[in-house]
Amino acid sequence: MKAIYLLLALCIYCNSSISFSQEYAFGLKGGLNTNSIGDINSRGGSIAAGKADELFSPKQDIGYLIGGYFMIEFKRFFIRPELNYVDLQNHYDFPRRKSKWTTSKFEIPLLVGYEIVKPVSVYAGPNFxxxxxxxxxxxxxTSYSDGGPDIDRNTVGLNIGVMVRYNRFNIDLRYEMGTKQTEEELLDINNGAFGVNLADLRAYTPSTLSLSLSIDIFRTDGKSISDLFKNDGNCGCPYK
Structure with missing residues (x-):
């Protein structure tokens, strides 16, 4: 929460103290993602005496994201807070059938970017x-495991990305890296259905790669932010 207050203070400071004009935009975005998680080590002895352990690496499935953003531009610099809903999916190919891994999150990226050459910008920032x-x-x-997998519900990641902008459209390739490794965890899996019994979910640092398309629904184009909400020909809407 301190970082959110800091960003808001920065926005107010920039708006009041920078002499060149600012542009403001509200927009919507949507896209696809892939998610990286940890390996699972099946304890062979929990299935049959003398059976060797077997390691299963996760497969990446396609998830999705939808959200919105507010953008403040100062010539080549910009500040872009977002609010997104993100669906994440993976699976493990266990001996008897596939086991799906699914989760979702709300995220608040707070991004600061710079246009290195028109129309390409780079950016970075924390992700809550x-x-x-x-x-x-x-x-x-069971008596061996309390279910799971478990994960910290509130985490902070680091976003880095590149954005290509054309008029009111943006294509955005982004990598989110976790800042904290998970702890190894014992899972008890239904052996009859999946062919794995006691298994260790190895520690991992989560990461996500996403590709999204966004559009500025309202934009000031150098006018006052209040012009976003006018009904006349001076409004900041893209479809006058």
Whole structure:
């Protein structure tokens, strides 16, 4: 929350103290993503005496994101807070059937960027994540495990990305890297259905790669921010 207050203070300072004109925009965005998680080590001895351990690496499935943003531009610099809903999906190819990993989150990226050459900009900034519960098919609550996988519900990541802008459209390629590694966790999986019993979810640092398309729904184009809401020909809407 301190970072959010800091960004708001920065926006107010920039708006009041920078002499050159600012441009403001509200927009919507949507896109696709892939998610990186940890390996699962199946304890072979929990299935049959003498059976060797087996390691399963996660497969990346396509998730999606939808959201909105507010953008303040100072010539080649910009500040862009966003609010997004993100769906994340993976799976493991266990011996008897595939086990899906799904979760979702609301995220608040706070981005600062610079246009290096028209129309290409680069940016970076923190990402505040608010996760829903993770679902991994086949995991059971037993005397060995309390279910799971478990994850910190509120985390902070780091975003870096590149954006290509054309008029009111933006194409955005972004990489989010977690700032904290998870802890290794014991899972008890339904052996009859999936062919894995006791298994260790290895520690990992989560990361997400996303590609999105956004459009400025309202834009001032150098006018006052109040012009976004006018009904006459001076409004900041793209479709006059």
């Amino acid at each position: 994540n608010f996760f829903d519960e993770i679902q991994l098919e086949g995991v059971q609550v």
